[in-house]
Amino acid sequence: MDLARIRERFPLLGRFVYLNHSAIGPLSIAVREAVGEALEAQAEGSVGYPVWRDRIAPLKERIARLIGASPAEIALVRNTVEGLSTVASGVLWREGDNVVTNDMEFPANIYPWMNLEVRYGVNTRLVKTHDGKVAVDDIIAACDERTRLVTVSFVQFSNGYRADVESLGAFCRERGIYFCVDAIQGLGVLRLRVDRTPIDFLASGAHKWLLAPLGIGFLYVRQALQPELWPCEVGHLSVQQNTENYTDYALNFRPSAEKYEGGVHNYPGAFGFHESLKLFEEVGMDCIEERVLMLTDQLCDGLRSGGYRLLSHRSPAEKSGTVSFRSDTHSSEDVFVRLKEAKIITSLREGAIRVAPHFYNTPEEIERFLAALPSHRC
Numbered sequence: 278m279d280l281a282r283i284r285e286r287f288p289l290l291g292r293f294v295y296l297n298h299s300a301i302g303p304l305s306i307a308v309r310e311a312v313g314e315a316l317e318a319q320a321e322g323s324v325g326y327p328v329w330r331d332r333i334a335p336l337k338e339r340i341a342r343l344i345g346a347s348p349a350e351i352a353l354v355r356n357t358v359e360g361l362s363t364v365a366s367g368v369l370w371r372e373g374d375n376v377v378t379n380d381m382e383f384p385a386n387i388y389p390w391m392n393l394e395v396r397y398g399v400n401t402r403l404v405k406t407h408d409g410k411v412a413v414d415d416i417i418a419a420c421d422e423r424t425r426l427v428t429v430s431f432v433q434f435s436n437g438y439r440a441d442v443e444s445l446g447a448f449c450r451e452r453g454i455y456f457c458v459d460a461i462q463g464l465g466v467l468r469l470r471v472d473r474t475p476i477d478f479l480a481s482g483a484h485k486w487l488l489a490p491l492g493i494g495f496l497y498v499r500q501a502l503q504p505e506l507w508p509c510e511v512g513h514l515s516v517q518q519n520t521e522n523y524t525d526y527a528l529n530f531r532p533s534a535e536k537y538e539g540g541v542h543n544y545p546g547a548f549g550f551h552e553s554l555k556l557f558e559e560v561g562m563d564c565i566e567e568r569v570l571m572l573t574d575q576l577c578d579g580l581r582s583g584g585y586r587l588l589s590h591r592s593p594a595e596k597s598g599t600v601s602f603r604s605d606t607h608s609s610e611d612v613f614v615r616l617k618e619a620k621i622i623t624s625l626r627e628g629a630i631r632v633a634p635h636f637y638n639t640p641e642e643i644e645r646f647l648a649a650l651p652s653h654r655c
């Protein structure tokens with residue numbers, strides 16, 4: 278990997294130490310150009326139609342390769358919420374069913390389920406978490422014979438806790454419970470393959486670690502479940518439409534996840550996402566994961582020896598690209614501002630500083646970050 282070359286593709290990296298990929302991923306020059314290509318195609322009106330239409334299938338192939346799915350299991354959506362809501366509105370609920378999740382999820386993975394209470398009498402159980410961990414045993418203990426779906430974030434937004442999706446998925450599969458994953462904080466950093474992990478539904482926006490534009494993402498729906506997950510946002514692209522005669526109506530759903538896509542796509546977003554995925558294939562997810570974990574290990578060692586309190590768990594099974602921490606003497610706001618003044622970009626979340634480097638960040642940048650922190654020595 279020629280890191281210097283890769284860094285040149287992201288002009289922002291020359292101006293900031295950018296450690297905020299759990300908020301927004303920066304765009305490479307190539308991604309911006311790809312977005313422009315979609316707009317130029319539409320500048321040609323219907324003459325440009327084949328250009329934008331023909332990019333959708335290759336995009337789905339790349340997404341499918343990233344997560345070990347088949348392209349027929351991928352629907353394009355605007356964002357994570359739309360993906361999760363497609364699941365929430367598509368399950369054929371019975372009154373008295375419940376959904377099990379936990380009390381540290383990002384709200385994107387709470388409200389689609391809470392919203393089922395009034396309309397369908399489906400209760401959402403928020404398992405109490407302890408010490409910033411989503412404990413498998415606590416999730417299992419909250420499930421009963423009326424549990425229809427368990428949902429967790431692959432990686433938690435606040436402290437980067439990586440859920441044990443293998444064990445949760447295995448439990449759900451055995452019990453006939455749907456297992457749904459909000460993957461936005463893990464994809465693009467950690468490897469996750471749905472052909473090796475019992476996941477039924479997975480949703481992710483592409484604007485964080487996947488380094489793609491805002492407003493594009495995808496939903497994975499396991500092939501075997503597509504007949505029972507009802508499409509609720511239905512339009513001309515959901516069905517096998519007779520395009521010779523649009524008023525020849527027939528509600529024949531397409532035999533793939535396309536049935537969850539109602540109308541036209543966000544083509545600029547899709548073009549950008551297609552381009553950004555090329556980088557992940559070029560570098561390779563093994564290499565990306567290894568580098569991000571190496572950088573975050575370095576970060577955590579430095580934070581500990583600087584007297585900061587880590588809120589992230591760093592065992593091999595629990596760690597991710599996101600690290601959060603606090604100081605017992607300096608307020609998180611002060612630390613955040615101090616870093617920003619030094620052109621080091623992080624986030625403030627839940628009263629802590631959240632740091633999220635990507636594979637193209639360098640050990641020198643991590644050292645700069647550590648050196649910019651207020652000291653604990655008097």
Ligand SMILES: Cc1ncc(COP(=O)(O)O)c(C=O)c1O
Nearest residue numbers: 356357358383385430434461482
């Ligand atoms: C875990 C998690 N899910 C979802 C989102 C965002 O959801 P959406 O893509 O719908 O904006 C975020 C952050 O913004 C997040 O941290």
